[in-house]
Amino acid sequence: MRTLFSLLFVFFLSSNFLFSQTCRWQQRVQYQMDIDMDVAKHQFDGKQTLKYFNNSPDTLYKVYYHLYFNAFQPGSMMDWQNRNPLTADSRVRERISNLKPEETGWHQVKSLTCNGKPAKFEVKETILEVTLPEPILPKSVAELKMDFRSQVPVQIRRSGRDSRDGVAYSMSQWYPKMAEYDYQGWHLDLYVGREFYGVWGDFEVNIAIDRSYLLGASGELQNAAEIGYGYEPEGTAVRQPPGEKLTWRWKAVNVHDFSWSADPDYKHVVVRRENGPTLHFLYQPNENTQATWEAMPAAMDRAFDYIQKNFGEYPYPTYSFLEAGDGGMEYPMATFLRAGAGVGTFVHELMHAWYYGMLGTHEGKYPWMDEGFTEYATAEVLNWLKSEGLINGKPDENPHIFTNNSYISYLKRTEEEPLSTHHDHYLTSRGGGVGAYVKGHVLLTQLNYIMGDPVFRKAMLNYYHTWRFKHPNPDDFLRVMERTAGMELDWFQQYFIFSTKQIDYGITSVEKANRKETTIRFNRPGHFPMPLDVVVTFKKGKQKMYNIPLYMMWGTKTAENPDMHYEVVKPWGWTIPEYELTIDARFKDIVKVEIDPSQRMVDVNRDNNVWMAKTAQAENSGEKE
Ligand SMILES: [Zn+2]
Structure with a gap:
C-alpha cells in the first residue's frame, strides 16, 4: 500500500500538482463557412457564421479580422517589405509590384452583422476593423455573420493560385480570420511576411468546387462516401451527387486555423x-x-x-x-x-x-x-x-x-x-x-x-x-x-x-596545490554567465566531472552519465571574474582538463577551454608526425 501510495503521490506531484494551470482565459471561435469557388475567375463567394466566445473579463466594443489576401496588391506593406533588399524574401522581391489586377488578391466584405444587427466596418489593408452595434460583454457569446467575395492571388508567398510547381490552389490565410485577443490585448500584426497567431476553435468548412479537383485540408472530410478520391473508408461504394461541382465538407476541431x-x-x-x-x-x-x-x-x-x-x-x-x-x-x-x-x-x-x-x-x-x-x-x-x-x-x-x-x-x-x-x-x-x-x-x-x-x-x-x-x-x-x-x-x-551577450569561459592555469591536491583556475572573458561542466582526465583514462553551478540557479543538474564520477562543487557568483577549484587529485596524474567536452554550451572561443599536461602535449604532437 505504501508503495502504491507513494507512486500515486509522485504521479500527482509530477503531472498535476507541479504543473497546475494558471487560470488564464482564452477566447474561442466556431466557424461555419460555405465557400463557392469560381475556378474560371479564381474568385469565391463566402458565407461565414462565426460564434465568438468572449471569455475575457473585458467588454469588447470592436473586433478585428485578418484579410491576408489584401497583402498581394502593388504598394502594400508586404510589397514594400520585399522591395527592401535587406528584408526581402527571395521568393517575392518585385513580384507583388508587378501584379496585374486579375492576379492580385483581395477580400471584399459585402455585409457583416453581429447578433443580427449590421456592424460598421473599415478595411485597413490586411486588417478589418469592426465597430460593433452593441458591445460583447465579458463571458458572453456573439454571432457574427459575414458575406464576402475574394480573389485568389497568383501564388506569391505561401498561398495563391498556380504555384511554381503547378498546383492550382494553395489556400492558406484565405478567409477573413478573427484576430486573437488575449491577456496581452489585440494582436493586429499587418501581414508583411512573417507568421501567424489565431484563436482556438472549431471549423466547419464546406467547399463547392468543380468536380475535377481533388482537395486536401486541415481537418477530416465529413462526406467521404459522396466524394471518394481515396477518402472513402475501404470497401465503401462512392456515390457522387450529380452537378458540375462537388461540395467537400470538412471539419477541424480544436485548432486555430x-x-x-x-x-x-x-x-x-x-x-x-x-x-x-x-x-x-x-x-x-x-x-x-x-x-x-x-x-x-x-x-x-x-x-x-x-x-x-x-x-x-x-x-x-x-x-x-x-x-x-x-x-x-x-x-x-x-x-x-x-x-x-x-x-x-x-x-x-x-x-x-x-x-x-x-x-x-x-x-x-x-x-x-x-x-x-x-x-x-x-x-x-x-x-x-x-x-x-x-x-x-x-x-x-x-x-x-x-x-x-x-x-x-x-x-x-x-x-x-x-x-x-x-x-x-x-x-x-x-x-x-x-x-x-x-x-x-x-x-x-x-x-x-x-x-x-x-x-x-x-x-x-x-x-x-x-x-x-x-x-x-x-x-x-x-x-x-x-x-x-x-x-x-x-x-x-x-x-x-x-x-546578445556571448559565452566565453577559459582555463587559466592548472597547478599543484600540495602533494595530494591540484588547483584549476578559470576566467570568464564573455559577459554571459553559465554553469560549467569540467571534465578531468587522468593518466589511466579515468575521468571525473565537476559541475560548477551559478549561485543564481538555486539548484544544480544531476549526473547525466552514471558511469562517470560526478561532483557538484561550490557555485560561481556572476560578478566574480575568476574561479578557483581545488580537487583531490595529484597534479602529476592529470593529463587533461576540459570545459564542456560535450560542446553543447555555445562558448564562442573554445581555444581556451582545454588544458593539457606537458607530457600529454608532447605525446599528442608526436602523434602528428
Ligand atoms: Zn518552420
Whole structure:
C-alpha cells in the first residue's frame, strides 16, 4: 500500500500538482463557412457564421479580422517589405509590384452583422476593423455573420493560385480570420511576411468546387462516401451527387486555423495508422515528386511513433502532407510542401504540428518557440530515422552540435539582434532567420546542457502537457523548465533572450596545490554567465566531472552519465571574474582538463577551454608526425 501510495503521490506531484494551470482565459471561435469557388475567375463567394466566445473579463466594443489576401496588391506593406533588399524574401522581391489586377488578391466584405444587427466596418489593408452595434460583454457569446467575395492571388508567398510547381490552389490565410485577443490585448500584426497567431476553435468548412479537383485540408472530410478520391473508408461504394461541382465538407476541431489545397492532378496516398492518425499525402506524380513523396508515407508513419513517444501525443484524427505553396509551411493538421521537398522539410513541418499546431505560440512575437523548437525536434527525429535505417545517413552522437557551431560562426561574422525581436521587425531577413531557426534551436541545446539530458527531455514533455491547446509565452515555457529541473532560469532568459551577450569561459592555469591536491583556475572573458561542466582526465583514462553551478540557479543538474564520477562543487557568483577549484587529485596524474567536452554550451572561443599536461602535449604532437 505504501508503495502504491507513494507512486500515486509522485504521479500527482509530477503531472498535476507541479504543473497546475494558471487560470488564464482564452477566447474561442466556431466557424461555419460555405465557400463557392469560381475556378474560371479564381474568385469565391463566402458565407461565414462565426460564434465568438468572449471569455475575457473585458467588454469588447470592436473586433478585428485578418484579410491576408489584401497583402498581394502593388504598394502594400508586404510589397514594400520585399522591395527592401535587406528584408526581402527571395521568393517575392518585385513580384507583388508587378501584379496585374486579375492576379492580385483581395477580400471584399459585402455585409457583416453581429447578433443580427449590421456592424460598421473599415478595411485597413490586411486588417478589418469592426465597430460593433452593441458591445460583447465579458463571458458572453456573439454571432457574427459575414458575406464576402475574394480573389485568389497568383501564388506569391505561401498561398495563391498556380504555384511554381503547378498546383492550382494553395489556400492558406484565405478567409477573413478573427484576430486573437488575449491577456496581452489585440494582436493586429499587418501581414508583411512573417507568421501567424489565431484563436482556438472549431471549423466547419464546406467547399463547392468543380468536380475535377481533388482537395486536401486541415481537418477530416465529413462526406467521404459522396466524394471518394481515396477518402472513402475501404470497401465503401462512392456515390457522387450529380452537378458540375462537388461540395467537400470538412471539419477541424480544436485548432486555430484552417487551410486547404486543390488540384485536378493530385495523387492521393492514404496511410491508415492503427492507433491514428490517418495520414494523407496529396501530390502531382511526376519526376519532381518521385524521389521523396513516394518514399515518405512509410517513413512518416514510423516517425509518428517516435515523435508521439518523445514529444507528446497527436490527438487529431488526420494529418495531411499537401504539395502546395512555395516552401514548407505549417498549418494545424496539415502542411504545404514543394514538389522537391526533402525528408528534413517533411519532418520539420510535421514537428510544427506540435510547436505551433498544438502549442499555439505567437509565431510573430516568439518565432523561436515554433521554428527553433521544431528545428531541435527535427534533428532528433532525423537522427532516429537514420538509426533505424529508414532514411540514408549515419546517425550523430549529438545531432545538435552542427547547429551550435554554425551559430558560433555566425556570431563571429555578424552582429545579432536580441531573440526577443518580433520576426517582422528584424533589420534583415537573414538575421530573423538565424534568430528564429538557429538561436531558437540553440536555446534548447543550452537548456539541455544546463539541466542535463534526462531532465530536459522530461521538461519538454511537461511543457507539451501543460500548454497544449493554449498560447504559451516564453515565461510559461521557462516556468515549466524551472519546475521540472528544480532550478531558477530567469538569468538565462535575461541573457539569452533579451541580450546578445556571448559565452566565453577559459582555463587559466592548472597547478599543484600540495602533494595530494591540484588547483584549476578559470576566467570568464564573455559577459554571459553559465554553469560549467569540467571534465578531468587522468593518466589511466579515468575521468571525473565537476559541475560548477551559478549561485543564481538555486539548484544544480544531476549526473547525466552514471558511469562517470560526478561532483557538484561550490557555485560561481556572476560578478566574480575568476574561479578557483581545488580537487583531490595529484597534479602529476592529470593529463587533461576540459570545459564542456560535450560542446553543447555555445562558448564562442573554445581555444581556451582545454588544458593539457606537458607530457600529454608532447605525446599528442608526436602523434602528428
Ligand atoms: Zn518552420
